[in-house]
Amino acid sequence: MGHVRRSARQVNRVDRDLVIRSGQLPKTPADGWLMSLSRSANKSRLWFAIAVVLAAKKGKTRRAALRGVGAITFASVSANLVGKNLFPRRRPAAELLPEYRRLAKRPTSSSFPSGHAASAVAFATALGLERKGLGKVVAPVAGAVAYSRVHTGVHWPTDVLAGAAIGVGAAYATLHWWPLGPDAPAQSAHAAEVTAVEDGDGLLVLVNPNAGIAGEDATDVVKHRWPRATVVHPRPGADLIEQLSDELTAGPGDIRAIGVAGGDGSVAAVAAVAAEFRLPLVVVPAGTLNHFARDIGVDGIDAADAAVRAGDGVAVDLAGVDIEGAGIEGEAHRWFVNTASLGGYPEMVRLRERLEKRGWPKWPAAAVALHRSLRRAQPIRMSVDGRSHLVWWLFVGNGTYSPKGFVPTHRPVLDSGLLDVRYLRADVPYSRLRFVLATLTRTLHTSHVYRQRDLAELEVRLLDDVERRIATDGEVGPLGSRFRFRSRPSALAIYRPTEAG
Structure with a gap:
């Protein structure tokens, strides 16, 4: 002493x-x-x-x-x-x-x-x-x-x-x-034959002027870079997939590639059309987070244009979910390029959108919506591949994400042919407290309240006669009681610079 x-x-x-x-x-x-x-x-x-x-x-x-x-x-x-x-x-x-x-x-x-x-x-x-x-x-x-x-x-x-x-x-x-993400984009071992395009000749591009930060409309940038491209905008009240399908069906037939300048929700819709018509996809990041563009190694229109002119591309996975519900005739289908979820997240997205309509900026609206949705969260009784659980939320990723804890940040590969399935159980005593403690100590992978699996397909049925909305790539979908998820390996050809591979 x-x-x-x-x-x-x-x-x-x-x-x-x-x-x-x-x-x-x-x-x-x-x-x-x-x-x-x-x-x-x-x-x-x-x-x-x-x-x-x-x-x-x-x-x-x-x-x-x-x-x-x-x-x-x-x-x-x-x-x-x-x-x-x-x-x-x-x-x-x-x-x-x-x-x-x-x-x-x-x-x-x-x-x-x-x-x-x-x-x-x-x-x-x-x-x-x-x-x-x-x-x-x-x-x-x-x-x-x-x-x-x-x-x-x-x-x-x-x-x-x-x-x-x-x-x-x-x-x-x-x-x-929050581990650092890798500097290199995700990999794909499947090459894709994509057509080189000069000045946008034969390119149909959908520009979503409402994506990203308000006022940043990418239309002029796209037209300047690809003056010979056909540029369209979402029609108010129209289904985006149906609109693009009509454009391709009724068009002159010289479309060789399809592009999108928008956020991940717009990218998912255009990707579904690209896969259906077997056209390569050009992605111009113009949303708020641009997870898919980041993963494929396209950080702006310069990178997208370089890949389009050189004809560089790879094949990546798509994921889809079939939805059945009382208000749906037959079943609905939604594609997603990043993630889908059930539970608190869709409710958070709906609240965030309501706040944005009242004039709130996107980031403060998202923070308030997240806090309120977590406070009001109610567990859902569901059957996950035939086994009944009480669950706070369910996450399904297109591909296997890393790390395997609460916050997945990146995909090492884009062609695994698997879904990343994660859910937080509510049928374990003190589940939320145990979840918080496990998250803080980074022991979530050994916790009884958390489950993670990599699967090619997954079926989820909501029990107790309830229906919930599903969110795909940040967009809220229809109410449903039965959800069938599946991966479509290497279903989508995308343009990406060679150095990104």
């Missing part, structure tokens, strides 16, 4: 000496800049503002922003709620620094560790995990914020070092629940 006390006194002497030396630095314009920078980082406002800007750009930049916010949350809780309560410490005396460098409003909480440093380093490190370039750009700003806490006299140097260590740990802790 005496050794610990001597070490603590030595650290305090070093801290005091460094603060005094900092106070002896000559006055420069940087003093005012550091004070403003320090105040801008109060309650992480600076980092949240940067995150909002970064989130406007799709793909890895948006994921980096989200990871950064998650890291800030973890770092802030660790430093401010845990660290400061466990290690009370007085802040440096104001007299150690000249008056012009002192913050007008000094914090009153424990000095150890620095919450500002923790959040700053957490954010910069998390950005770097997703995109090294972003991390390098933000790191100097984060370092300046951390140093500003010593420069303005509200923290000892070791407070900042401890906060920085917490920040690094918080950023890497996000990998525990």
Whole structure:
């Protein structure tokens, strides 16, 4: 114990000496800049503002922003709620620094560790995990914020070092629940013979102007890149698959490929038509998340155009579900390129759409809808391949997803010929609590409340005379009581750049 006390006194002497030396630095314009920078980082406002800007750009930049916010949350809780309560410490005396460098409003909480440093380093490190370039750009700003806490006299140097260590740990802790996705797109071992197309000659493209962020209509971009293409828009109230089928049937017959500029729901509908008419599919990501485009390695119209001009393509799987219900004559069918689900997710999508119609932006609407749907969730009694279960939700993926925990993030391959089936059981005591604990500890794969299987086909029947809506690729489908899922191996030919394979 005496050794610990001597070490603590030595650290305090070093801290005091460094603060005094900092106070002896000559006055420069940087003093005012550091004070403003320090105040801008109060309650992480600076980092949240940067995150909002970064989130406007799709793909890895948006994921980096989200990871950064998650890291800030973890770092802030660790430093401010845990660290400061466990290690009370007085802040440096104001007299150690000249008056012009002192913050007008000094914090009153424990000095150890620095919450500002923790959040700053957490954010910069998390950005770097997703995109090294972003991390390098933000790191100097984060370092300046951390140093500003010593420069303005509200923290000892070791407070900042401890906060920085917490920040690094918080950023890497996000990998525990949200692993990094692979930089390479998903693979397919099945080549496809696709026709090279110049300037859109023989190309029919459906553009959904309502996809993605409001106001970003891809029509002009598509027409400029492919001036000889036939461009159509969804007809209000019409079934998209029927509309495109009519276009192909009644058209001049010179269509050699079909394209789509929209989100995953639009891609799924056009993919179904492409498979039916045995036409290769061109995907231009223009939605909010663009999961399918990301998986096939097409990050924009430049990549799509390069593949179309070169005639590069592969064959990938499609998945479908047949739906039976009291309000359906015979049965309905829906194709999906990514995922289908029963339970809380379809209800969340419906609530999100209602909020968007009231003028809510998409992301805040989705957050509110997710919170409300989870709070109101009711378990569903269903038969899964003949075995009865009480289930909170059911997830079916087109292909085998990774990781096998609660949040699947990517597909290693696009031609497995299998469905990724996951469901959360509600017939186990304390199922939701056990699910949360297993998710936090990443032991979900061994939990009795969670099931995951890879199957070529799956039949689900809802019991107790109930019907539920199914969601496919983020779009809400009809009410049904019986659902038959199946994979169609290598049913769809797509254009993708050779380097993406």
